[in-house]
Amino acid sequence: MGKGFFEVPVAINEPINSYAPGTPEREEVLKTYKAMYNSTVDVPLYINGKDITTGDTATMAPPHDHKHILGTYHKAEKKHVQEAIDTALEARKKWANMPWEQRAGIFLRAAELIAGPYRAKINAATMLAQSKTIHQAEIDAACELIDFLRFNVQFMTEIYAEQPESTSGAWNRLEYRPLEGFVYAITPFNFTAIAGNLPASAALMGNVVIWKPSDSQVYSAKVVLDVFREAGVPDGVINMVMGDPIMITDTVLASPDFSGIHFTGSTHVFKDIWQKIGTNIHNYKTYPRIVGETGGKDFIVAHKTSNPRQVATAIARGAFEFQGQKCSAASRCYISESIWNEVKEYLTADINSFKIGSPENMENFVTAVIHEGSFDKLASYIDNAKKDDNVEIIAGGKYDKSEGYFIHPTVIKTEDPKYTTMCTELFGPVVTIYVFEDAKWNETLKLVDETSEYALTGAVFSEDRYALETAVRALENAAGNFYINDKPTGAVVGQQPFGGARASGTNDKAGSKLNLYRWISPRMVKETFVSPIDYKYPFLG
Numbered sequence: 001m002g003k004g005f006f007e008v009p010v011a012i013n014e015p016i017n018s019y020a021p022g023t024p025e026r027e028e029v030l031k032t033y034k035a036m037y038n039s040t041v042d043v044p045l046y047i048n049g050k051d052i053t054t055g056d057t058a059t060m061a062p063p064h065d066h067k068h069i070l071g072t073y074h075k076a077e078k079k080h081v082q083e084a085i086d087t088a089l090e091a092r093k094k095w096a097n098m099p100w101e102q103r104a105g106i107f108l109r110a111a112e113l114i115a116g117p118y119r120a121k122i123n124a125a126t127m128l129a130q131s132k133t134i135h136q137a138e139i140d141a142a143c144e145l146i147d148f149l150r151f152n153v154q155f156m157t158e159i160y161a162e163q164p165e166s167t168s169g170a171w172n173r174l175e176y177r178p179l180e181g182f183v184y185a186i187t188p189f190n191f192t193a194i195a196g197n198l199p200a201s202a203a204l205m206g207n208v209v210i211w212k213p214s215d216s217q218v219y220s221a222k223v224v225l226d227v228f229r230e231a232g233v234p235d236g237v238i239n240m241v242m243g244d245p246i247m248i249t250d251t252v253l254a255s256p257d258f259s260g261i262h263f264t265g266s267t268h269v270f271k272d273i274w275q276k277i278g279t280n281i282h283n284y285k286t287y288p289r290i291v292g293e294t295g296g297k298d299f300i301v302a303h304k305t306s307n308p309r310q311v312a313t314a315i316a317r318g319a320f321e322f323q324g325q326k327c328s329a330a331s332r333c334y335i336s337e338s339i340w341n342e343v344k345e346y347l348t349a350d351i352n353s354f355k356i357g358s359p360e361n362m363e364n365f366v367t368a369v370i371h372e373g374s375f376d377k378l379a380s381y382i383d384n385a386k387k388d389d390n391v392e393i394i395a396g397g398k399y400d401k402s403e404g405y406f407i408h409p410t411v412i413k414t415e416d417p418k419y420t421t422m423c424t425e426l427f428g429p430v431v432t433i434y435v436f437e438d439a440k441w442n443e444t445l446k447l448v449d450e451t452s453e454y455a456l457t458g459a460v461f462s463e464d465r466y467a468l469e470t471a472v473r474a475l476e477n478a479a480g481n482f483y484i485n486d487k488p489t490g491a492v493v494g495q496q497p498f499g500g501a502r503a504s505g506t507n508d509k510a511g512s513k514l515n516l517y518r519w520i521s522p523r524m525v526k527e528t529f530v531s532p533i534d535y536k537y538p539f540l541g
């Protein structure tokens, strides 16, 4: 910034459209959904501003209608990944020196494109690709991605304004350089907003990026890419490659210029990547930044003083919205015995009222899980629970993949607080309940803390301040996002920075300044105005 201390627009959260019957946005998104459903797309790789078709393709289909083909995407060979790296490094020469206000302008423009002309398209694509209801698509693909883009621009300017003290004789300036090399962004299927944010946040800070979206999200990733292109992200700054994740990752990690990874996905994949980075450490020009937000086994714990209706609602929404495929979804619940019967009544009534099917029918609250692998895994856990004498299925338990990958929202009650579904991340609409004795609040909190390797989100319900305070302390390290009398899902950018520790990730809090710090390497510049001309200090006499 050479010619002014510019102020960016104050970031505000994008208002969420209701899509209630009769609203124009509902009509528009349904029309867009139908048009997209009835046509096909071919998604090429995107390298250095060019669409690259490789001829090696895979098909894309909606999880709720898996025989219907939405189109194809092209898979990269090693040479394409190498080309993406080489051209990104070339693009870096200009991009890393681009004044920040130009970078801000591009990503603010991307936010407005999503808020306006692309809103229906990005939502419809997310409904089709990931089988989200319109509400889930709106809070993810439209609002959260807009928020990430707007707030990150504001956070960037706040970081740049953080400067050290200077004296009259010397001026200290901190320059927030991008990393030397390129950043690799690997994104999960479950949030279009995360798919957009992982490459965009690093690029905003002046980095060039190789972005590998999930195979199951390419269809909506393409809309994100189109927004970036239209917003004016220069050629080579964000490159999108699809295909074999191991080949792509091994090629990227073999580059001496690899300088950071921005990952969201499952814990075992991230740990494997970390290990590979360790193995390659002697080859890198710089220590790579390793940022990964990973799995969860998120809890709700309800004290005897909590309101049963509120607890049941938190489970109904927290465990089953988007079919439990949010990393923050409640999947293990600990309920005090004196309120359990009431919670159970409300919860089963809620579940029995859920409508299940395609997101195109907006009466449906639950749609399909992402793919056959996920469906089969969930079905096998449900089957095992049916066979186990120590557990009881109190709701759901049905599944059907003839048309779409539909798993009915399932509640398992167990007498064993360490039962497999209390510990393992299933990533689907299955929640397990353990009922504890009212008097065992402290013991239960210890159990909550020690049951899982993860520490992503968790919620405590109580009307008793002492019980709440005990829980807040006892569960200090059990969740990076902790909720009091609320469901454990639904973090909002700028309000609840998101991320967890233990096996849930490096806790670099997407949607906050903390995350952006990972994509810069500060340079301290001290300028002395009149340099000394004698080495001798006064103490030398």
Ligand code: NAD
Binding pocket: 186, 187, 188, 189, 190, 191, 194, 212, 213, 214, 215, 245, 246, 249, 264, 265, 266, 267, 269, 272, 273, 293, 294, 295, 296, 326, 327, 328, 425, 427, 456, 498, 499, 500, 504, 505
């Ligand atoms: P996933 O781990 O299967 O895939 C994530 C990404 O990694 C995809 O792009 C995939 O192609 C890639 N990948 C898969 N195997 C790989 C390998 N061997 N090497 C390199 N890359 C590989 O996860 P998913 O099913 O897409 O997403 C669900 C997971 O993500 C859950 O565990 C969930 O908890 C987690 N998640 C966490 C957060 C968070 O903020 N903590 C947010 C969203 C999702």
